[in-house]
Amino acid sequence: MLDVPFFRRPPPALKGETVFLRMPVLSDHAEWAALRDESRGFLVPWEPSWAPDELSKGAFRHRLKRYRAEFDKGTGISFFVFDAPTEALVGGITLSNIRRGVAQTASIGYWMGERYAGRGMMLAALQLLIPYAFEGLRLHRLEAACIPDNKRSVGLLEKAGFQREGLLRSYLRINGSWRDHYLYALIAKEHHVPVLEPRG
Template identity: 65%
Template sequence: MLSFSLFRRDTPALKGERVSLRLPTWRDYHEWVALRAESRSFLEPWEPRWAPDELDRSAWRVRLSRYKDEFIQGTALAFFIYENSSGKLVGGITLGNIRYGVAQTGHIGYWIGERYAGQGFMVDAVRLVVRHAFDTLRLHRIEAACIPDNARSVRVLEKAGFRREGLLRSYLRINGEWHDHYLYALIADDPQAVTMKA
């Protein structure tokens, strides 16, 4: 466990064979903004419409504040993904909408820089988050949704052991338009999940 002053308590840092995940800090701004800017045309078709100030330092401050609040409330964990061999930022992954009680569920969302796509980094990151969600957070179900045309995202989820459960009609407003999404899920006692557990 590593401690970052931004969050004022111990925050998880997850390490796998190829990637490591940690919560973002103020010092990550320049690397984050460079990767997001160079990957903009690659990312925009799959994300909510970018705000005019999307990459400004003021928007970064708001983003970090939201990450901090969600972490403290226990509703989300926003990780940055770093390649172990180079130490470079390759993308981000969030376990959000965390609910306990009768649900014990969370929802995974992610993005990756264009130059790092298709190299297996995201599959590794998803598996790390799933293991943390099941083993440490004691969640029972992890969900993810992706646009049917997003073949890369479909591949990531299926390689990580998620099963497609259905189609959510007009589910999320992406890049200014409402899109259907496939719903994927992984349950803690699924055989694919059991093999990921520590």
């Protein structure tokens, strides 16, 4: 059963010392498009193929509608990551494919603008998102998949406490090719949070 009452609340904002997370709004488009465009070569090897209108305002508006629909249905929540001191957009992080019932699981995905990579900002974002997922959403398990060659992503997940569980063969179509992915997971009790009964 979906946690409908929770998802009828206003979207959350998660605030830390170095970064803060909030759902994107239409006025973020110009900054988002500029950051993604300048980081294209850095991001493309690890992402699904970009559409011809990937960075257009119309495509961004459609993206926001999808984010809001997923949030309202309780199946996902997408955040932009901002540098706390400057309020500059630095990347994005998403909880998707939220499964309730006997699973209580979600998948994590993320991207970072090239100029901000290597500064610990995505680790800080994960450290905000993980307690929200386990305590706020009462999830039991978080999963993340990354291409084995993506050393930054492997290092990030391991620093955040995720455990590698196996190799998913030909798992996702990335930049036009089916790619193997490592599967990583984190369980609530491993993150030292109270084990909470799911709502609903």
